[in-house]
Amino acid sequence: MTKSSFSNIQSEYLALIDHNKCVRCKRCIQNCGWGTYSFGGDKILADHSKCVACGRCYTYCPEGAISIVKNPTVLRENANWKEGLIKNIWRQSETGGIVISGMGTTFKYKKYFDHILLDACQVTNPSIDPLREPMELRTYLGKKPSRLDVGLDENGEPVLKSKMPPQIELQTPFVFGAMSYGSISLNAQKAMALAARALGIVMNTGEGGLHDDLVPFGKNIIVQVASGRFGVHRDYLNSGVAVEIKIGQGAKPGIGGHLPGEKIGADISKTRMIPVGTDAISPAPHHDIYSIEDLRQLIYAVKEATDYEKPVSVKVAAVHNIAAIVSGIVRAGADIVYIDGYTGGTGAAPNIIKDHVGIPIELALAQVDERLRDEGIRNEASIIAAGSIRSSADAVKAIALGADAVAIGTAALVVMGCHVCGKCNTGNCSWGITTQRPELVRRLDPEVYGERLYNLISAWSHEIQEVLGAMGVNSIESLRGSRERLRGVELTDAELKALGIKHAGL
Amino acid sequence: MFRIKNKFNAERDISGCGLCGIINAKKIKTNGSDIKKSISVEHDRGNGLGGGFAVYGNYPDYAELYAFHIMYDNLSAKADVEEYIKNNFIIEKEEPIPTFRTSKIYDHPYLHRYFIKPKSDRPDKLFHELGDDDFVVNSVMLINQNYDGAYVFSSGKNMGAFKGVGYPEDIADFYKLEEIEGYMWTAHNRFPTNTPGWWGGAHPFTLLDWSIVHNGEISSYGINKRYLEMYKYNLALKTDTEVITYILDLLIRKHKLPISLALTVLASPFYQKIDKMDGEKRELFTALRQIYGSALLNGPFAIVFGHSNGMVAMNDRIKLRPLVAAAMGDFTYVASEEAAIRAVCPSPDIVWSPKAGEPVIVEFEEKNIHQKGGLLGL
Ligand code: SF4
Ligand code: SF4
Numbered sequence: 001m002t003k004s005s006f007s008n009i010q011s012e013y014l015a016l017i018d019h020n021k022c023v024r025c026k027r028c029i030q031n032c033g034w035g036t037y038s039f040g041g042d043k044i045l046a047d048h049s050k051c052v053a054c055g056r057c058y059t060y061c062p063e064g065a066i067s068i069v070k071n072p073t074v075l076r077e078n079a080n081w082k083e084g085l086i087k088n089i090w091r092q093s094e095t096g097g098i099v100i101s102g103m104g105t106t107f108k109y110k111k112y113f114d115h116i117l118l119d120a121c122q123v124t125n126p127s128i129d130p131l132r133e134p135m136e137l138r139t140y141l142g143k144k145p146s147r148l149d150v151g152l153d154e155n156g157e158p159v160l161k162s163k164m165p166p167q168i169e170l171q172t173p174f175v176f177g178a179m180s181y182g183s184i185s186l187n188a189q190k191a192m193a194l195a196a197r198a199l200g201i202v203m204n205t206g207e208g209g210l211h212d213d214l215v216p217f218g219k220n221i222i223v224q225v226a227s228g229r230f231g232v233h234r235d236y237l238n239s240g241v242a243v244e245i246k247i248g249q250g251a252k253p254g255i256g257g258h259l260p261g262e263k264i265g266a267d268i269s270k271t272r273m274i275p276v277g278t279d280a281i282s283p284a285p286h287h288d289i290y291s292i293e294d295l296r297q298l299i300y301a302v303k304e305a306t307d308y309e310k311p312v313s314v315k316v317a318a319v320h321n322i323a324a325i326v327s328g329i330v331r332a333g334a335d336i337v338y339i340d341g342y343t344g345g346t347g348a349a350p351n352i353i354k355d356h357v358g359i360p361i362e363l364a365l366a367q368v369d370e371r372l373r374d375e376g377i378r379n380e381a382s383i384i385a386a387g388s389i390r391s392s393a394d395a396v397k398a399i400a401l402g403a404d405a406v407a408i409g410t411a412a413l414v415v416m417g418c419h420v421c422g423k424c425n426t427g428n429c430s431w432g433i434t435t436q437r438p439e440l441v442r443r444l445d446p447e448v449y450g451e452r453l454y455n456l457i458s459a460w461s462h463e464i465q466e467v468l469g470a471m472g473v474n475s476i477e478s479l480r481g482s483r484e485r486l487r488g489v490e491l492t493d494a495e496l497k498a499l500g501i502k503h504a505g506l
Numbered sequence: 507m508f509r510i511k512n513k514f515n516a517e518r519d520i521s522g523c524g525l526c527g528i529i530n531a532k533k534i535k536t537n538g539s540d541i542k543k544s545i546s547v548e549h550d551r552g553n554g555l556g557g558g559f560a561v562y563g564n565y566p567d568y569a570e571l572y573a574f575h576i577m578y579d580n581l582s583a584k585a586d587v588e589e590y591i592k593n594n595f596i597i598e599k600e601e602p603i604p605t606f607r608t609s610k611i612y613d614h615p616y617l618h619r620y621f622i623k624p625k626s627d628r629p630d631k632l633f634h635e636l637g638d639d640d641f642v643v644n645s646v647m648l649i650n651q652n653y654d655g656a657y658v659f660s661s662g663k664n665m666g667a668f669k670g671v672g673y674p675e676d677i678a679d680f681y682k683l684e685e686i687e688g689y690m691w692t693a694h695n696r697f698p699t700n701t702p703g704w705w706g707g708a709h710p711f712t713l714l715d716w717s718i719v720h721n722g723e724i725s726s727y728g729i730n731k732r733y734l735e736m737y738k739y740n741l742a743l744k745t746d747t748e749v750i751t752y753i754l755d756l757l758i759r760k761h762k763l764p765i766s767l768a769l770t771v772l773a774s775p776f777y778q779k780i781d782k783m784d785g786e787k788r789e790l791f792t793a794l795r796q797i798y799g800s801a802l803l804n805g806p807f808a809i810v811f812g813h814s815n816g817m818v819a820m821n822d823r824i825k826l827r828p829l830v831a832a833a834m835g836d837f838t839y840v841a842s843e844e845a846a847i848r849a850v851c852p853s854p855d856i857v858w859s860p861k862a863g864e865p866v867i868v869e870f871e872e873k874n875i876h877q878k879g880g881l882l883g884l
Contacts, residue, residue, distance in 0.1 A: 125723035125805050126826055133824055134776050140796045147761040148797050150790070158767050159786050164793050373736045379797070472725035472806075474824065475774075477799030484728025 008090040011048035014069050015057065019043055021065035028057040028066060033430035033440050034423075055419035056430035088351070099351045102424025102434060103410065104251055104343045104388055107355050111343075112362035112495070113394045117504055119485040121472035128469040135465035136475040139405050141242075141382040142167035142311040143335040165335065166311050168222075168241050170405060171200030172461040173476055174395070176453075177340075177386050177409030178224050178246065178315065180206025182259045182268050182280060183347030183424070187444040188416060188433045189214060194450030196220035199457050204407075207246055207257070207282060209271040210236055222313065225302065227256055228282035230272035234305055242336065243302050244313040245295070247286070250344030250387040253317030253358045257282040258348070263427055263436050296332035303333070311335035318342060318364035318387065319357070323371035330372060330381045338407065339364055341387020345410040347434055348425035361387035362401060366499045369402025369481055378481075392460035396467050401499065402481045408457075415456050416449045508613045508671060509704040510577045510657045511650075511743075523709070523721040524551030524695040526841035527810040528850070529817045529868050534836065535563055538683025538691065540850040544839070545693035546675040547846040551721075555703030556696030557677040558669025560710040560717035560812055561688035565664045568621040571598055572642055572714075575660035575667060576649070577615040577705055583655030584616065590653075593629065594645065595622035603668075603681070610676035615657075615705055619666070639714055639759065646713065650706075651742045657706040662715030663814070669694075669710065671703035689870075690817055692810045694719035710812070711747040713755055717812040720747045721842060722827045725805030733800035750809060753801045765818065766867065771798040773823040773863035810840055816869035825862035832857040838868045 015036055017028075022044055029037040029044070036050040037057065051068060058066040075083045088099050121127040128135075142165055149161040176192045183206065190213065192203040197220045204222040205214070209231015214221065221240035225232050237243050248254065259280035269276040289295050299312050313336035314329045316322070326337050341361025346354065365385045372378040385398040386407035395406045414420065417431035424434035432444030468474060471485055479485065487504040488496050496503055526544045530536065541559060565573050574591075578584045591597065603617040624641045636644065646658045660667035665688075668681040674695045678684075694709035710717040724730060724746040731741050731749060737760075739752045750772070757768035771794060780791045795802075806826030811818045819840040821829050830844045832854035839847040844857060860866050 121725065121805075125725050128824070134778060136777055138777050144797045146797075148763060148767075148794060150763060150767065152764075153786075157787075158764055158790060160790050160793055164789075164796060167796065373732060376736050376738075378736055473804035475799070475802060475804060477795070478726035478729060478802055478804035480729060481732055481800065482726060482728035484731070 007094060009087055010073055011051065011071050013051045013053045014048045014071050015046035015051045016067045016069060017044050017046060018065045018067075021063045023063055023065075025062060027060050027062065031056045031060045031430055033428035033435060033437070034426070052421045052423045053419065054421040054423065054430050056417070059417070100348050100425050101351055101354070101422045102346060102348055102426075103420055103422040104345045105355045106422065109343070109360070112360055112491075112499065113390075113397050115489050115491050115495075116362070116397050116499070116501065117487050117489060118393075118396060118400075118467060118471070119487070120470040125472045127472050128474050130462075130465040130469040133469070133474055135468055137172045137461055137464060139170045139173040139476060140167040141170065141313075141336050141384070141404055143381060144379040146376075146379050166242075166309055168202060168311060168336075169200070170202065172457060172464075173399060173403075173405040174199075174201050174457050174460070175222070175384060175405055175407050176201070176203040176412055177344075177407035178204035178206040178222075178244065179347075179409060179413075180208030180224070180230075181211050181271055182208040182263060182436070183257075184413075184434050185432055185436060185441040185444060186211055186213065186267070187441050187446050188413070188449075190446035191416060191444065191449035191453060192412060193217040193220060194446055195453035195457065198450070198454045201457065202241060204244060205240070208268070208280075209273065210239055211267070211271045215239060224315075225298075226282050227284070227286045228280060230274065230280060230282075233273075237302060237305050238310070240310070242311045242313055243306060244315055244336075244338065245298060245302065245334075246315045247289070247295070248315065248317035248319075248340070249346060250317045250340030250342050250358055250361070251346035252349035252353045253319050253342075254284060255349070255353055256284040260427075265436060268436065292328045292332055295329065299333045313338050313384070315340060317344075318359045318361055320359060322359065322364045323367040326368045326383075327371055327375055327377070330377055334381050336382045336384060337368075338384040338386060339368060340407075341385070344387035345413075346424075361385055361398070363495075363498045365398060365401045365403055366483075366501075370500055392463035392467075395460060396464055396479070397486065399476065399480050400482050400486050402483075404480060411456070412453055415452050416444060508579070508615060510579050510615050510655070510706050511704060523697055523719075524548030524842045524846070525693065525709075525719045525721050525808065525810055526846050527690070527692040527719070527812070527817055527819060527839070529690040529838050530836050531816075531838065531868060531871050532836045533563065533689040533870055535687040535689050536691075537685065537687050538678060541691035541693045542675055542678035542683055544841060544846045544850045545678075545695055546673075547849045548695050548842055549673060549675070551697060551842060552673060552695030553697045554673050555671055555698050556669070556694070556708035557672055557674030558667060558694050558696075558708040558710055558719075559674070559678065559681075559683060560660075560665065560667045560692045560712060560719070561683075561686055562665040562690040562715075562812060562814070563688040564666055564686050565621070568598065569664040571621040571623050572661055572663055573666055574620040574622060574658055575603060576618050576620070577657045577659060578618065579615050579655045581616070583653060584618065587649055587653050587656045590645075590649065591620060591622060594641075595620075595624055595628075597622050605680055606682050608676060608679045611670060611672045611680040614670060614680070642714060643755070647740050647742070651740055659706060660712050662712060662717070665712075665715050665717070665812070665814070667710050667712045667717060669708035670705050671708060677708075690812055692717060692719045692812050692817070706743065707745060709747055711743070711745065711751050713751050714759075715814045716751060716754065718747050718751050718754075718809055720750060720807060720809045722746065722807030722809075722822065723805055724749060724803050724807060726803060729800050730803065746807070750803065750807075750811075753803070754811065757798070757801070765813075766865070767794065769818060769820060769865045769867075770794060770863075771801050772803045773820060774798075774802050775863065776823070808842065816867065818865050818867050819860065820865035821860060821862055823863040830857065830859055831866045838866070840866060
């Protein structure tokens with residue numbers, strides 16, 4: 001078929017320039033990764049069709065001359081034939097392709113965290129002032145024996161009889177979620193590594209291998225093994241504090257990944273151990289895992305390769321039968337299970353998957369925690385909850401629902417300037433985050449954003465301490481799984497039951 | 507109308523309180539008048555909705571048997587429970603618990619006691635090889651949960667709980683404690699805040715020969731409960747005290763931790779302190795927190811925990827509830843208020859206020875001597 005260049009799709013946003021204010025410094029031209037701006041001889045011109053509302057230009061315009069507005073030109077409103085649906089039909093009829101985007105779903109599903117309220121002490125038990133009393137957030141991730149094995153030494157003092165399985169020590173119950181070098185820039189990874197080290201927490205390499213520059217951060221890194229097995233070798237497995245086997249991702253359960261060849265430059269090629277310019281394809285399943293017993297083999301292969309010195313984490317997307325799946329994963333020998341809810345982010349995923357597959361992390365987490373307790377194996381593995389933890393309040397609620405720690409992905413990118421425009425898949429991120437273009441990557445200063453990440457997680461940790469104090473406890477383990485401190489509002493009986501919490505007032 | 511179980515629509519029963527304990531390390535017995543006098547000084551710490559006592563050494567003639575104290579609110583419940591007991595236990599003796607009408611306690615359940623031991627050929631042997639203690643624990647839970655109108659409130663050997671709805675000094679008169687002798691006593695005065703009084707809810711809470719009296723509200727109740735449920739404990743009473751008892755049961759009886767270590771689970775040292783410990787000790791305490799974090803009792807409490815080898819009194823990790831201790835010769839006294847101790851021991855050798863999370867542990871000097879022939883054990 002011959003291609004028509006005509007498109008039905010109107011620009012979503014308008015990049016408006018106040019030419020009276022504009023001093024023609026051309027910073028907007030330089031800053032926009034999508035090439036929206038050009039210089040028309042005497043003034044700045046904007047190609048609205050290219051604008052994705054990533055917010056870079058107006059942030060850096062010295063004169064405040066730019067405003068990005070939603071294109072006011074309307075499609076006739078129709079609650080059934082929504083604008084997005086119509087535009088997708090046009091888009092797909094033009095390209096014949098799958099609609100792909102970055103970040104998490106933009107659909108307006110119910111956010112359960114927003115329907116959960118926290119408890120506080122009044123009179124019968126006192127609240128505790130975090131400014132005066134210690135408030136402990138330290139968290140250990142890894143398998144815990146169900147009981148302590150103690151003996152007595154020659155003086156009759158109790159001593160440990162058997163060593164504890166390996167644990168990851170976190171000073172605060174946050175980790176940075178897996179984002180690979182390739183899907184994000186090295187500078188973005190470095191910012192997280194610096195912050196993780198300063199905070200006493202960990203970041204996660206994602207499936208793209210470990211760049212040489214990050215090797216010194218090993219004590220604060222979880223290395224990932226995904227279906228593409230990029231950059232995996234013995235030293236890699238031993239270079240972090242834990243190894244994560246990635247089975248699935250909340251934004252795209254059941255499907256793999258594809259980093260196009262044009263993004264595979266020399267550096268990424270070296271880190272991922274694939275030739276320059278080849279597509280990096282992560283198959284949908286691991287081709288050596290077709291069953292739970294296969295997963296067990298891989299878990300133990302990794303443990304063998306790391307001398308049983310590192311906890312092994314398994315990352316899965318929250319899908320319908322998640323409780324039984326996680327139970328199987330724990331029984332297969334995982335020390336940590338990372339559960340990623342359906343609103344989690346991604347570098348690129350088909351919208352059909354992102355918007356329609358998976359379940360909310362709140363429900364998944366509650367069910368998993370309950371199931372593991374029912375089976376008496378909750379101590380066998382720690383749980384990391386992820387899938388758009390947007391605030392310390394979300395973190396507190398996730399921990400009370402049963403998580404040991406929460407993972408921060410999108411929020412960390414937002415720290416680096418991300419405006420959640422959802423165009424990560426294009427590789428043009430103006431903020432230097434999800435791009436490999438050197439001129440864009442350069443602008444992301446790891447030191448500056450490392451410090452901001454540190455600030456954010458410190459601030460959230462202080463907020464958690466405030467909540468703990470208000471609840472009258474001084475240690476995070478007294479919150480973990482304590483659903484009695486949660487109440488639901490505007491939830492149905494079925495929802496409350498799935499969350500394992502009571503309605504407010506009861 | 508009195509009630510014996512927590513049928514109120516409350517997820518859990520919350521209360522404030524007063525407590526005291528007296529122990530003689532040489533197992534010299536005293537009657538119940540001192541403990542009554544001591545707890546009555548703390549009258550204002552309760553509101554008349556629960557008072558109780560535990561005494562050790564009071565059944566020397568039946569020291570090898572489990573002494574079940576059961577309260578019933580109707581006689582058909584009694585018949586049902588007795589059927590169960592007959593099928594599973596050898597009953598050496600059974601009788602009503604002696605009570606005495608006082609003007610203060612006019613409404614009370616039927617109170618009966620049984621001196622029993624599990625049959626060696628009991629029906630459950632077909633399915634398990636449970637030890638006697640485990641079987642007794644299971645039986646207590648079964649009766650308390652499944653038999654409406656019946657509640658086992660004491661099940662240890664050579665010890666007993668005596669409790670009810672009322673001020674403790676009136677409960678003492680109701681059971682005539684001055685006629686009972688023991689070498690260790692604990693007492694409790696209750697101030698429930700979210701339920702009316704119920705007989706089973708009064709302290710001490712007991713399991714086998716353990717008894718707990720407790721002042722406080724455990725802010726970590728939610729997770730403590732879920733943690734215990736993972737080990738198949740049934741938290742039927744919905745009280746903090748029940749949680750504490752079961753945690754101790756799990757740690758000491760099932761996981762075989764030394765008592766001192768089990769106590770550091772309840773009020774674990776802060777990491778800032780653990781980090782400064784040396785090598786092996788640091789490892790031990792870190793492991794303790796890693797494994798038993800969900801059993802940490804967070805929030806205000808003072809407890810007195812009695813067991814067959816002695817008594818422990820302790821506070822939460824930041825001492826949010828009062829606890830005073832004193833010693834005089836072989837006697838050790840603990841109480842919420844110093845006045846309660848001085849009422850029965852006006853000038854003790856030492857008086858001190860135990861530090862946050864640091865238990866007062868008193869053990870009998872001659873653990874293994876059974877004291878036979880007490881005066882009024884029965
Ligand atoms: S950045 Fe602002 S001032 Fe500079 S050229 Fe662009 S619109 Fe004009
Ligand atoms: S990271 Fe992705 S969503 Fe964020 S600004 Fe860059 S392209 Fe947009």
